[in-house]
Amino acid sequence: MHFGKTSLQDAVLIDLRKFEDSRGFFARTFCADEFGKQGLVSEFVQGNYSYNISKGTLRGMHYQKSPHGEVKLVRVVQGAILDVIIDLRPDSPTYLKWEGFELTAENGRTLYVPVGFAHGFQTLADETHVTYQVSHPYTPGVEGGLRYNDPAFNIDWPLPVSVISEKDAAWPDADLKAGIPI
Structure with a gap:
């Protein structure tokens, strides 16, 4: 694995080191020792899977409040x-x-999202499958969110939003003067 810096402090983009032969390739997607050497969290307690039917589907922007924050x-x-x-x-x-990162089945990249970050994504293709490991189990009642089109952030989504949950569309504008409770 190759651990690359991003423009955001503590967020890491991880590229596969592929070992290729006539069968295809082999690559490690996670190694607790290598994560530890990079100073990254290496214990994950839950795995999640997101299936998205249509291109343009938007999920996010979500986070869990302290002390239930998750990598x-x-x-x-x-x-x-x-x-x-x-x-x-x-x-x-x-x-x-x-910051936005294009993650595809072809590029095999993994995004390491630290505690204290809001996270979301938009699908760029139909039939998109996303997996993510988390360091803390989901805790009902402590989830927070930001609206995907909140003018405080002016996120440049690449496609018109074709599908979004009512909950994600209804998050209020961030109150930057009061701060965002994480």
């Missing part, structure tokens, strides 16, 4: 997404900044 490892196993994260940590030099 996420996000991969696409079929199709493609633009994965977007927003740094919500007030003490971070990249506070309130966002």
